[in-house]
Amino acid sequence: MFISNAFAQTAPAAGGDMGSSLMSMLPLVLMFVVLYFIMIRPQMRKQKEHRAMIEALAKGDEVVTAGGMLGKVVSLSEAHIGVQIASGVEVQMQRSAVVQVLPKGTIK
Numbered sequence: 001m002f003i004s005n006a007f008a009q010t011a012p013a014a015g016g017d018m019g020s021s022l023m024s025m026l027p028l029v030l031m032f033v034v035l036y037f038i039m040i041r042p043q044m045r046k047q048k049e050h051r052a053m054i055e056a057l058a059k060g061d062e063v064v065t066a067g068g069m070l071g072k073v074v075s076l077s078e079a080h081i082g083v084q085i086a087s088g089v090e091v092q093m094q095r096s097a098v099v100q101v102l103p104k105g106t107i108k
Helices: 016-055
Strands: 062-065 070-076 080-086 089-094 098-102
Touching: 016 098, 070 089
Parallel strands: none
Antiparallel strands: 062 070, 062 098, 070 080, 080 089
């Protein structure tokens, strides 16, 4: 009454097992390929551009930091930069904190 009848399944064909396993993996492979081209590749390109921008910093560049401060680069070292945020006020920060280099003359 509450238990349904169990029916035996037919045995799979010996040669068809390899083809069906490849077809079941196809959607997973396609999803990974789409994920790579939509998310991973653009992120890697963005990181490469940011790294090139940080390496190209020079004295006198006007920058925006990750904290939102605007200032002019006054000193450079390998890992840190000195940013003048006001007249006579200089802060030291990591190079990676620079988010954007502004056009000359933006900061008055």
